[in-house]
Amino acid sequence: MDHAEAFKRASDGFAARIRAVRPDRWHSPSPCAPWTARDVVAHVINEQRRMLSTVRGVDPEPVHGVGIAEMGTIPELAADADLAAAWDQVGSGHTWDLARATGGDERLDPDVVRQVHEALKPLEEFFRQPWAFGPKVDAPPGADAQTEFLCFVGRKP
Template sequence: MSEADDGADTLDGIVARFRRRAEAFGATVAAVSPDRWADPSPCAEWTARDVVGHVVDMHQAVLKPVGRALSPAPSVDDDPLAAFLAARADVESMLADPEVAGRPVDTPMGRATAAGHVDAVVSTDMVLHRWDLARATGQDDTIDPAEVERLWPTMSTMPEMMRTPEAFGPGIVVFGPVVPVPGDAPLQDRLLGAAGRDPHFTPR
């Protein structure tokens, strides 16, 4: 079993994946040089700071179906790391309650448990957006190969609605158009292309 599987899709596995991915994302946020927060990211029209803002917003998005919200915290504009760590703590608190984590909720992709919604949305988001943030700010942007293998089947067969602007609501774009990548390119590059990212993007 690869590290990215973490015990399949049990609650314990979902929690372990979330924590590992949050640790990696948080470490990347912490390592951003102060002069690089305004640098462009691989996500069109987003700066490095915007990437963190989106990830924090996605923490709110997975809390909302169970009637929870983000706790008061510094804004991403004032302190990106503090904003992320507070949002992470709120989601971990929800996952720590088995009754709430196992509650069925309505999501744009259908019914799921609250924990499953976390796993499919913000947990997966942190893998890809850690690459976005690392690439935008000149850090090591290597994705754990086990994560690449785990995400590839889903990303490579993504339904077109996931790329349709506003399919999930006003102003929401989940993934951009596929970026063509050679078939013999490293799997990480093919994953990024399937997720609408140019593996060769440079911010400066």
């Protein structure tokens, strides 16, 4: 699957989780402490806008009153950054975060999970910095692809 299809599928999955959130769950804590479900969505939207603005060479605007810098220190993208992998990841890992925070469906698209995980492995050192993934979590023996991916990005499924 090409990056455009992976991004579409990841984005569709994230949008479905947003539509499924009950109004009383937006302030529920997410696995990305100290963020709430609302903060996760604002972060994903802000990251999408930031990456797009980088490509366009313009400054991004904040969304839902959450300024981009307020979500954490954001480094400049390296000239050789794998933008496609980064776009896919934003919609993959945070889809699970939103679902976990709101009691939603935590299943991710298995093809997207495999593709994103493989794309991110060579970039692991870059993403282990404080502004990105948490520390890698050891997946249990025999873990499925989704659990392996979530542990790789510092989640505890």
